Amino acid sequence: MEKNNSLLNIHEYMEVVLDKFHDGIYITDGDANTIYLNDSYEAISGLRKSEMMGRNMKELVAQGVVSRSGTLAVLDSGEEITVEQSFRTGKRAVITSTPIYDTHEKKKKISMVVTIVREITEIYAIRKELKRKEEQNRNYLNEIEKIRRELEGDVEMVAVNSATISLLRLAERAAALEIPILISGETGAGKEKLAQYIHKHSKRAEFPFVRLDFSVLQEENLQKELIGYVDVKTKESHMGILENAEGGILFIEELGHMPKEVQGLFLALLEDGNIRSEEGIFRRWNICIIAASLYSIEELRASKEVSPKLIDKFSLFPLTVPPLRERKEDIIPLANYFLGRYNRKTGEIKRFDKESYMEMLDYHWPGNVTELGNLVQQSAIISEGEAIGKDDIFIKGNVEYYNRRVREFPEKVNLKQSVAELEAEYMTYAYEKFHNTREAAEWLGMDNSTFVRKRQRYVKMGLMRTDKKI
Structure with a gap:
């Protein structure tokens, strides 16, 4: 009786000691029935002793209480195993499950499986942050390379989507x-x-x-x-x-x-x-x-x-090439690219504020990248300070313009003539704005020679006025 009491006291002392461990400890018998888990395991896993004691690991996995089991893997292979595991608390851990063999049995048999659970949530977060920083550094290097190519006249396409x-x-x-x-x-x-x-x-x-x-x-x-x-x-x-x-x-x-x-x-x-x-x-x-x-x-x-x-x-x-409205992730990088080109050309230091970004993201861009480039330049020209706000962006005006043109469509349309009229209208506006073909063509995204040839053609068609300067 005295010996049994002594063993009981040792068992109680061991539980007290194990509960002081920072690592989680989870123990099952040779049939995968839970016989012990310490306080640290409760804190890491979010599982309570009251709901786990006596329960079989196969049952816990089947019910989704535990996502994967090192214990069952050990009982299956007979060897120690280490795996990474996540818990419903949001914490992550490296678990090592080790078989304990009964030395008194003639046939080698696993009597217990002891699993040590070492929390790595903080390490995982650091690793994730390090990976993010590495990705950010790669992006910075890519941006530097893009700027280098641009300065050398070798501009790559902007692609984030x-x-x-x-x-x-x-x-x-x-x-x-x-x-x-x-x-x-x-x-x-x-x-x-x-x-x-x-x-x-x-x-x-x-x-x-x-x-x-x-x-x-x-x-x-x-x-x-x-x-x-x-x-x-x-x-x-x-x-x-x-x-x-x-x-x-x-x-x-x-x-x-x-x-x-x-x-x-x-x-x-x-x-x-x-x-x-x-x-x-x-x-x-x-x-x-x-x-x-x-x-x-x-x-x-x-x-x-x-x-x-x-x-x-x-x-x-x-x-x-997908339309700009289907690749929203490219809008802000493209806008910044066009604005950067404007800043280098003029020596100004313009930037968009957050509201202007939201305005651009909400718009459907019927004119796609060309329209975005034109809008950025227009916004940069009319904005008075360094920051370009949503009031400097004529997106709402553009929407009304397109809607007005749709409402004015006649029942029957000569598409070729309509396209020529619209192009002539833009070319007239650009030439009256800059008073020379080179800048007008650049503003429209055209070659100067193309602008001159088309203008001569539209003058003959009566869509544009003649001008001795051309």
Whole structure:
């Protein structure tokens, strides 16, 4: 009796000692029944002795009380095991479960499993913070690299949204393949920017990137404009657009606008590069072609404006630039990029406040990235202080403008004429604002030569006034 009392006292003393341990301790018998857990285990796990004592670990796992069990793994393997575990308290721990064998049994048998639970919540938080800092440092390095490229005139696309990042990865693969590429997307979404990105990541990066806009070419002399010609009277040689693009990339601004009379020429260019001039001389060209379009491959086929064989050539690697409203994560970085470019150009130190950011995020951007770039510049110009507030951003005015134009639509629309009128309206506004074609073209995101050619065309159409300065 005295011996039993002595053992009982030792057991009580051991419980007192174990409860002083900072680490949690959880003990089961050889059948996975809970026989002990200390105070620290209660604090770490949120589980109470009253609800755990005598309960079997298999039952606790099945009921979801415990997410995973080191005890059951030990009973299954017979070996010590260490795993990481999270608890309903939000705490995390490394648990080590160790088998205790009954030395009195002839057959080796596990009599107990002792699990030591060491809390690592703070360590985990530090590790998580360290990972965040490393990611932040990578982002800073990327930003520094972007600024370096911008200062060197080699600006990369701004991409934070996962879909945009995936698009850039596809573009890099396309750049290595040297095949015709079609880039689809809404007006202002960044199709030309993506084409430039492909150019910069291709082996043709050291050669020209030449834009081709069929709307500014004279229809009666299309082939001459493309491949060049020799003037019969003066014997002077005139270089064509293809000559300018030799070795590099020719970017067609809208594939759907390609006149049918030159589609055969481009098909030959894509097939083997051989094109016959008006003088009957064949020449092999080394040009990679990227075309942009408002329409997808399927829509271009349905329109029947482009030769099916030509569409087939561009269907190998089609890319689609999502509209800005579908990649909200890119809006603020893009706005800051445009504002940074404005600050470097003017020497000012403008910045957006939080309310202006919210205003931009709430807007649906029908004009996409081009509209955002224009709006940033307008806002920077009209804001009086360093901070650009929501009152400096004409987003609400833009919404009313678009809604007004929709309400004014007639029952029947000549789309080509309407587009020309709208473009002429913007060009007139830009020229009257800056009084020179170079700045007006830059404000609209156009080449100066394109602005001049289109303006001459719209003057003939009566959509713009003539001006001796041009």
